[in-house]
Amino acid sequence: MPSNRTILSFLLIPILAITAARIYALAVNYRKARKLGIPIVVVPVSWQDAFWVLAHPHLRRFRKVPGLRNIINFGHHSWAQDDRYRPHQEHGDIFAIVSPGTTEIAVNDPTLAVDVQSHWRTWQKPPPVYEIFDVFGPNVISLNGEDWQRHRRIANPAFREQNNKLVWDESSRQANQMVQVMMDRASGAGRTMLQVRDDCVLIAMHVLSAAGFGHLHEFDGGFREIPKGHNTSLAEALKYLLQNIIFGIILKNIPVLRWVFPRSYQELTAMRNEFTQYMRELIAYNRAITQGGGSSKSADIVSALVEADEAAKRDHKAAAHGSKPNHLTDAELLGDLFIFNLAGFETTANALTYTLPFLATNRSVQDWVGEEIDMVLKGQEPGKSDYEETFPSLVRCLALMYETLRLWGPVSQTNRWCVGEPCSLRIGDKEVEVPPETYVTLNVYAVHSDPRWWGKDNLEWKPQRWITTDPKTGKEMIAPPPTGTTFVPWSAGPRICPGKKFSQVEFVAVISTLLKEYRLEPMALEGKTKEEAGAALIEVLEDSMNVITPKMRRPEDAGVVFVKR
Template sequence: MAPASLSIVALLVGAQIIYTSLRFLRNLRAAQRSGLPYTWSPVHELEAPAFITDGFLRWYYKDYLQQGKGWPRWARFMIKDWQYEDRGRATHEYGDCFLVVTFNSLMCYISDPNAASRLVTRRKAFVKPPDKMKILEPFGPNVVSVEGDLWKFHLGITLPPLAAEAVARLVWEETARQVDMMVAAWRPEDSMKERIYALTMNTMSLAGFGHQAEWGEGDRPDRVPPGHEYSLVSALTHVVSHLPHILLLPRLVLRWSPWPVAYRAANELDQYIDDMLAEERERLERGDAGEAYRENLLTAVLRSNIAAEKSKDAAAIGRTALTHEEIKGNVFIFLVAGYDTTANTALFSSLVLALHKEVQDRILQEIDAVYHRAQKAGRSELSYTDDFPQFRYLVAFMYEVMRVFPIVQTLGRVAVGEQEVPLIKGGHVVPDGSYLVVNNTAIHYNPEIWPSPEVIEPRRWLVADPHGLDPAKPLTPEQEAEIAAGSVPIPGNRRGTFLSFGEGPRACLGRSFARVEFVAIMSRMLRNYRLEMTDHDAEKAARVLRTARLRSGSGPVTLIPPEDVPMRLVPRK
């Protein structure tokens, strides 16, 4: 029996080797037929084995990256979000559009603005990878994970709440309250990363779920209601900090995994959302409008859904309202997007301000000017309606930070049938089922698109042509006049050249939400303080910024700083 068993095993192994080799040859021939430059790799970043290669290679090459050479050529494509450290080197080697052939699939990397824009706007020809999108449904299908008519249906219900003035005012006011509590509780030994994460989580607690959190309440037993193990804020925090485990592992597997806290937190959040949905549905059906602060994302989605439910117009998919699971899924995706993007943008921004005095000085001047105008109008506090639109330099600063530190590094799609990839210099056809990824970092660091791309210069976004302002040269009289006039729309970049918020019909729905929260954080925090490095050692400060530019923290959703940065708030004179 033993020899027979060995023969069967050998036969199966041989069959697998032959099958894998044939698939590789098929992918190789498809790459050759496309006419695009190509290379090969055992694994690419979107394949399952990359979860192993990514962690190992990031650990092994951590010190190597400090040399500023990017990833070794043989390893780069096996690393998740390798593009940030690579800084467009692969583009220089292979071109603006090239293929990576693996044993299992074909990957197309794009750093051509024209092709990038077409890729993200042609939503039927290039769809989000279905297998990857299922991962984003631990609480239910949502506007990010679904496609086609179902996506349009989700969009119609979820977009109005995100664009609602009431929600924007809520975010503005609650962010200011949370910043005041953060500043009051500030201790020199506290972690900047933990402060910012707590601030944005507490804001999302109210904006997303209607729960007004107090500073540090996640650690207080008296904030845990009967029948729960965690407070809402604590459950939210644990879910976000264990997001990779919750997204990748089925709930049953998670229960017996090395991360039981992730399982308990996911169940707790599930229960909280169920309870709040039941309570809000009952209140809305009674016609109880409630207090203004109750109009949060959860209630707004529910209100929009109930209105759709009562509508006589049937949707293309045969129904007019989201299911209970779909409402939960959308509230969850709002949480992840609203928390992660703003928190990490604020972290990188704090680092830039602490190390670039001239940028911080301009922001402080704008903050003082806005407060002065508010006081002349008889207001001691800033309001969303009257004052948010006046923060032009601060909004420009946010966009510039997101260009230099691309919070969302890649945009992935799958070709439905053979599709042409239209490049600035001609076009090529990619095979059906090819993965396509837009390399945001290569576009953001292309000197032909963004002059002197390494330089942080928010004023790029205050002129009519952001691509015509070169920080290495003096401003032209026309540029100075445009900045002084303050009438240029932000952002005003060409299509396909800035993709941190995406572009086209599937662009980030919460970009206005993010702008409001970011401006509220910075304008409130810097009203009476400056941000400085705790350690005044200039050499150490330069090393911190160099590390942030050369190496990412490999976050599960967005780019994060590679290490915490010691900062302090210093009272302004």
């Protein structure tokens, strides 16, 4: 029988071996990083370490302990969301974060933020970061090079003005129904931020269902419709997949966990199969129309995507023999359809969720936006305004979105690397040669909040900063960002989000519909004054974590009230 010492030795050997390997890898990466000629921050863990990703949420409370701050902050992929521009005040506008897994170059420079994202051939999206989004197949977000170009050519026609009109009409209808349902159920009682998040998610889901797939639902109970041959509705399957995206990614990359969570894995698989079946049916239906010589009259994304793909197939057949296919496979179509829904769902639902608390605690901003809404929507029925006439005039409503995305945009940082040959980064008079496959992290939240560009009110929510007057017409218009900086919540350059206007139209439609009839106040909290309840609401908002996009940690601790104007 082995002694306790022998057992301990067997346990210690692999631990010591792993530790030694990590120390060696850290030393190698540090030696390489010194050649960059920029400040270096050394951390023993990183966002690439699965064990650390799981442990990090429980260790955040120790961030202020001397010696642990850098480890806890830079060891997680959301460090830019937590600290914004502050690390750059300490370490400079460009510095290296060195861990056993990799070297990451952190950059806070508006010019580089645009330049790197614009030169997509040189600076590519690192597959280790973006392949996690290949849930149903390669897609326009995860791919690089010629494959990305092929996807982009097919995807662009899907986001057309005809689709934006559908988004406007459905968003207005859903927002009007949402408030009516809430008022009927609660007689004007408050909604916690957890409930507000659910309401905004439901609106986003229903708009995606209509604009993406041509399926209309009522706000209250719209997920119940189950067609023959299915076990759940399309909206319910999509909702489940989007809200469990992180869990699905973990199970995909760590297969052993499927045995640890068998029931959850079975449910995830069932929902995935349902969504796949729905998409294949929609693709086949629209493909049959197009191949039969017809054209779908629908404005939804699936119809437009299939039409564009079939046109690409015809072009390929007519091209010279041996030319590369320029259409998409069914797996790629599925991949694009899912990623469009993920991006649209997260961006708009989050922007709405984070805007409402700001409005509830800023009566002057509500009055300011209300002036515009009353003028533009005067005499129109709630939820029934005309897109072409109304959307371009609601610039103050759009300014709300811009300011919320400036502070709480969907992407706090974005990664790129170069492949094959070294690339150079220039900040001011300093030029840094970046080795191939070295992560370059563009700190979006720093670019959006650094006081050097945004002034002393850089962290204040002030939508008025986005409004200026057109000198030719005298009308209000969206102002450019301050001199010296940029605004990139939808990325920049050729890889800018194709659904940018989709999200803007949806946001403005919902906000204008809500504020036409109602104003917002902080939800009353026991033992607190109205001012204290407002402060608690903003405190809950600012205590956010990163799960794909920002999420409030304690959304049940505060809320808002809709009050009839």
